[in-house]
Amino acid sequence: MNNPPTFLIVIGVLLLLGAGIGIFFWRRRVGYIKSLTDRGWAFESSPTLAIANGLNVPPFGLGFDRSTDEHIAGARSGVPFQVFEYKSQVGRFRVAAMRLQLPLPELFVTTAGARPGAQAAQQPSTGQWHVLCDDPGFARAFQSAAGAAVTAFAQANAGIDLSVDGDQLVILGAPKDAAELERYLDLMAEIARALEPGALASFRRPAPEPWVGFYRRPHWRFRDRDDALMNVVEVTRGGQNHRIVNVVSCDVGPLPFVAFKHHWQTTRTVTSTDANGNTTTRTETDNHEESIFEMSLGIPTPYLEVTGNRVLGKWFGRGERVESELAAFNERFDVRSTVPKFASDVIHPRQIEYLMQTQPAPFSIEGGRIRVDVPEHDLRVIDHTVAVLLGFLVRIPEFVWQDLGVAVPDFDGDGRPGPTLYSSAT
Known part of the structure; x- marks a missing residue:
């Protein structure tokens, strides 16, 4: 009988080795999950981003491309908790969060210095840690109420990186092992229980919005994907595989807005001929993207656009070109409108001075909506665009609104909900 070829033996050994490794990791995974569920905790391997609803203090509330993983939920000493992996543009973190009895001001207690992105002011500390909080009174009250529990936690875990985020207590660096995590959560629960309403009622804050938002932007909402906006906002059509991602929206106040990144693909046929004269045809896919910013004025207006000075814009474009008496402005901007008087009334000398100072990105107004040709999808760009608009x-001027048949809008903002053009049930 002939022996099997050497390469078949090698392949067989590799297959057996691979199967053994796979079984090892599968059994370890099953054992890990069982160690959690045996403690009465729930485990979900692929949770939605909604588990981070209401968490907006760093590392939350920063950047785009956010995701969550490996969610554990339960209670320790009667305090509800959740532990999960959180990832965004600013980094990856293993987070433990416990529900507090009332929403409180933003505060950090850390032995490692300020978290990236945190803006709270440094406060005096009664322990071996840094305290950051914009409310000195709350910083003192927190340390008085929970100082002993914080010290016990820091000593047992070689440090602490804690934050108060609305109605949740958050600590970074939770262990993965179930037994270690149990001890960790018990010490954390002592801190949460120490923050009881009797001593801290005067520091109560409004409950956080029930969505994933942005740090120190209380009415801004984040959605990782929302393709339904294709039916709400004007975007490039054609092609296929359209995706709307990293959505920033605000439906509160006088001027709701939405900003997002739009991705799509197109295909094209490419024909080539080789040296022998043989012709081949193949299909290639091109990827495209655009940054969108739209604000809802809610008041129908004639078409008006303010752009950079385009060579052809002087002769071609929508509506008529409207020039001012300031040559420097005409050299920097093109203003066009379907109703030249409207443009002249809006672009008055004080407005011209403002535009020359701020140098806004090109924008247009029509039918109650403002579109801005933003250079990129970035929070700093969005902040700047909202402020400039x-x-x-x-x-x-007031008479312009009166000529449009509407009351003068209250652009100072009253915190009332807008028309919810850009919200989503998804």
Whole structure:
């Protein structure tokens, strides 16, 4: 009988080795999950981003491309908790969060210095840690109420990186082993229980919004994906595989807005001929993206656009070109409108001075919506765009609104919900 070829033996050994490794890791995974569920905790391997609803203090509330993983939920000493992996553009963190009895001001207690992105002020400390909080009174009250529990936690875990995030206590660096995590959560629960309403009622804050938001932007909402906006906002059509991601929206106040990144693909046929004259045809896919920013004015207006000075814009474009008496402005901007008087009334000398100072990205107004040709999808760009547009709108004279048949808008903002053009049930 002939012996099997050597390469078949090698392949067989590799297959057996691979199967053994796979079984090892599978059994370890099953054992790990069982160690959690045996303690009465729930485990979900692929949770949605919604588990981070209401968490907006760093590391939350920063950047885009956010995701969650490996969610554990339960209670220790009567205090509900959740532990999960959190990832965004600013890093990856293993987070433990416990529900507090009332929402409290933003505060950090850390033995490692300020967290990246945190803006709270440094406060005096009664222990071997840094305290950051914009409310000195709450910083003192927190340390008085929970100082002993914080010290016990820090000593047992070689440090602490804690934050108060609305109605949740958050600590970074939770262990993965179930027994270690149990001890960790018990010490954390002592801190949460020490923050009882009797001593801290005067520091109560409004409950956080029930969504994933942005740090120190209480009415801004984040959605990792929302393709339904294709039916709400004007985007590039055609092609296929359209995706709307990293959505920033605000439906509160006088000017709701939405900003997002739109991705799509197109295909094209490419024909080539080789040296022998043989012709082949193949299909290639091209990827495209665009950054979108739209604000809802809610008041129908004639078409008006303010762009950079385009060579062809002087002769071609929508509506008529409207020039000011300031040559420097005409050299920097093109203003066009379907109703030239409307443009002249809106772009008055004080408005011209403002536009020359702020140098906004090209924008247009029509039918109650403002579109801005933003250079990129970035929070700093969005912040700047919102501020520039508000500055532009408050400089529109009262008689312009009256000519449009509406009351003068309150652009100072009253915190009331807007028309919810950009919210989503997804």
